[in-house]
Amino acid sequence: MPHARASAAGPGTPERESSHSQAVEEYLSLFENAVCGIYRDRLDGTPVRANPALYTFNGYNSEEEHLAAVTRHGGSWYVDPDRPRYFQHLMDTQGFVRDLVSEVYRHRTRERAWITENAWYVRDKDGRPLFIEGTIQDATERVVAMAEIERHANTDALTGAASRLMFMKTLDDVVTHTSTRTALLTIDLDRFKEVNDLMGHSAGDIVLRTAAERLKTATRKYNATVARLGGDEFAVLLPELPPDLDIARIAACVVEAMRQPIDIEGHPMVIGASVGAALCPEHTLDAKELLTLADLALYEVKKSGKNDFCVFNAFMRAGHQRRKDLEAELNAAIASDALELFYQPILALKSRRIVGYEALMRWNHPRRGLLPPSEFIPMAEDAGLMVALGEWAIGRACRQAAALPDDVRVSVNISPTQLRSAGIVQSVKKALAETSLAPHRLVLEITETAILSSEAIASRVITELQGLGVTFALDDFGTGYSSLSYLQRYAFAEIKIDSSFVSGIGTKPVNLAIIRGIIGIARDIGIDVVAEGIETEAQAATLLAEGCGYVQGYLFSKPKPFADIIADLAVERLAGAHPVDERAAPRAPLSAKG
Known part of the structure; x- marks a missing residue:
């Protein structure tokens, strides 16, 4: 049988050593120049290696300075004290962590920041963990931007009241997941259109902002959520009301608050409001229907002259069907x-x-x-x-x-x-x-x-x-x-x-x-x-x-x-x-x- 030809780059040959050296250099280049932080920790969290992106993120000028100051990742790293346990749980159950978003402290300044991290075990030839390696990326701008988007989605920009989207979610959560007595008020401003048309949008904005503040003030002690549903339409959600509290009394307070003149560019004007009210569980156990019933009560007020309140009753349901x-x-x-x-x-x-x-x-x-x-x-x-x-x-x-x-x-x-x-x-x-x-x-x-x-x-x-x-x-x-x-x-x-x-x-x-x-x-x-x-x-x-x-x-x-x-x-x-x-x-x- 003919002899097999020897490998041109067999073990110990100069060619293999050169290839290995080149791979090490490429790895070190990636380690040193990566824009994301790269680290290696012992299993107890003691840092072994930290690349420039990581030690710079933590406020240090060199890897040596970083390793000397950071004795252990974990409790001193995460803002949430439970986060290290969650991180370890993922490592134990999955063997890795993918795209985990966490709030951490920059080690030297203790300034808070958000990161996205990935981690995995480095194992020996028998599969036993030796080290934890991982990467982090600064996600602060992205998290802040997302929070701002969420804030805009959940808050009415003009009045500071809850948005319709946020209100409907809150309403559904309260009605679906609690067994307490809940009231819903829907409010229309009676003369808003007149002011907006005659005096302009800036005057209309004053009315809307004032209305939101008055609704908050009138219902604050009831732990209420005040929302602007759109235009001049507002809603107030009152959770956990005592069984003996008459919702008509709260509605009357709201009407009275809205009867007070609003100063519009030096001109006091009475805008007034119409208020409809419905109750859970007395009238319905469904969130969307609760809003519908409050609107039916509001319709009755507007039909009979505005600037008043009405609490839903069964006759209104029949009238609505007609x-x-x-x-x-x-x-x-x-x-x-x-x-x-x-x-x-x-x-x-x-x-x-x-x-x-x-x-x-x-x-x-x-x-x-x-x-x-x-x-x-x-x-x-x-x-x-x-x-x-x-x-x-x-x-x-x-x-x-x-x-x-x-x-x-x-x-x-x-x-x-x-x-x-x-x-x-x-x-x-x-x-x-x-x-x-x-x-x-x-x-x-x-x-x-x-x-x-x-x-x-x-x-x-x-x-x-x-x-x-x-x-x-x-x-x-x-x-x-x-x-x-x-x-x-x-x-x-x-x-x-x-x-x-x-x-x-x-x-x-x-x-x-x-x-x-x-x-x-x-x-x-x-x-x-x-x-x-x-x-x-x-x-x-x-x-x-x-x-x-x-x-x-x-x-x-x-x-x-x-x-x-x-x-x-x-x-x-x-x-x-x-x-x-x-x-x-x-x-x-x-x-x-x-």
């Missing part, structure tokens, strides 16, 4: 075209000629009959259905208006929600295109409140639609903020005087003075005036004497279905009893407000 059923039915009504527009005529007061109609939405409910808007519009607002309703009203009004004489205009009331929606311009364009209605025959009615809710969007929408030829009416003038700047800023075709001024025109001098002022301003700037709610000939005569051009109300006609107004208009035009109105293009508003 509203949910009604919401589902309304969705179905929109889809199945079960809604209808009724029309109330608008007349030129001097000639009593019909120049247009205002459309009033009705719902043909299968069980409850014909419902006016007051029965379903508030629910539609809460359910987010106003945009769908508004689009339906625009489409139906344009389609029916196309069947009216060319000198009769129509108008549709635009809700604040619809005005802010992204698709309003497109929905108007679509309705006009599908019905071939001349744009100048459509008048869109908006209120000052709708403009205030988002003035930048309102300005863009008004400008775009006026560019199409659509005209605008300022509805309910005098009942809102009545800023004359709106009349200057937007080219309104009409001002509509609210019926609340007309109703007292013969008995309240101030009503007549207000109406006279509105008519005078409108006349001077060339805007038509429509007075609403005319019920007597005396009111009509007074308005005529004051120079009001157009009117509507029960004196002339109640709202009627479209087929009826077609017939009425045909009779009027056939009779020819009234001369054509002096305006070249008579305006006739049309809305869906009821």
Whole structure:
């Protein structure tokens, strides 16, 4: 058998020794130049080796200085006194440690820092541990950054209250994992939107910060968690309440605290708050339902006038279910075209000629009959259905208006929600295109409140639609903020005087003075005036004497279905009893407000 060739780098050869020497040099280079700390300890924790990154981390200038000062890792290293035992437990059970994040002391300065460490045993040829080796990396910046991210996630930046995310977690923990009596308050600030719209976001921020501080003060002795859920919505979680403590008393204290004036840039303003309350376990054992029930109680307060509190009861649950059923039915009504527009005529007061109609939405409910808007519009607002309703009203009004004489205009009331929606311009364009209605025959009615809710969007929408030829009416003038700047800023075709001024025109001098002022301003700037709610000939005569051009109300006609107004208009035009109105293009508003 031929001899095997000897290895070129056998044991003890110069080549092998050179290779070994090179490996040692490479290892030492890695040890000395690594950016992470590298160490070797005896099994009792006494340091044997420490590379520059490690001894620099601990505040020393050399390995010798480090080894002389650090007699043992463990208790003097970790901030948590239990950490050495946990480290040893991992080593005993796994034989290694991977990515363990711990807070430690920099040995020389005792400054705290965070590290990520890995460790393993160095074993002899029989597998017995000889040393512990490991690496550490300074994780302080990463841990601090993560803590800051968590703080932002758990805390509302503006008010310092708990965030919605943190609150929901706390609520779930308290309700799920404790058996004590717990109360939940939900709070809405009553006049926040008014302050925010009129005085700006800086004033709104003052209100929110003050509200959070007052809620904390009012509930501090109950170990409460105060959270800002969003906008002007707050919540207070009160755990471990005594069985005999009346939650109504706490809610009343919160309402009273929020009734106190808030100083806003030198102006004391009363904002007020509405508070809903629910209890666990009395009302529910589920965290999410507890929030729902508190919101139902809050809804009752807001429905009955705000600035008060209400504790949940079983009747509210039944009412909530009815509203949910009604919401589902309304969705179905929109889809199945079960809604209808009724029309109330608008007349030129001097000639009593019909120049247009205002459309009033009705719902043909299968069980409850014909419902006016007051029965379903508030629910539609809460359910987010106003945009769908508004689009339906625009489409139906344009389609029916196309069947009216060319000198009769129509108008549709635009809700604040619809005005802010992204698709309003497109929905108007679509309705006009599908019905071939001349744009100048459509008048869109908006209120000052709708403009205030988002003035930048309102300005863009008004400008775009006026560019199409659509005209605008300022509805309910005098009942809102009545800023004359709106009349200057937007080219309104009409001002509509609210019926609340007309109703007292013969008995309240101030009503007549207000109406006279509105008519005078409108006349001077060339805007038509429509007075609403005319019920007597005396009111009509007074308005005529004051120079009001157009009117509507029960004196002339109640709202009627479209087929009826077609017939009425045909009779009027056939009779020819009234001369054509002096305006070249008579305006006739049309809305869906009821």
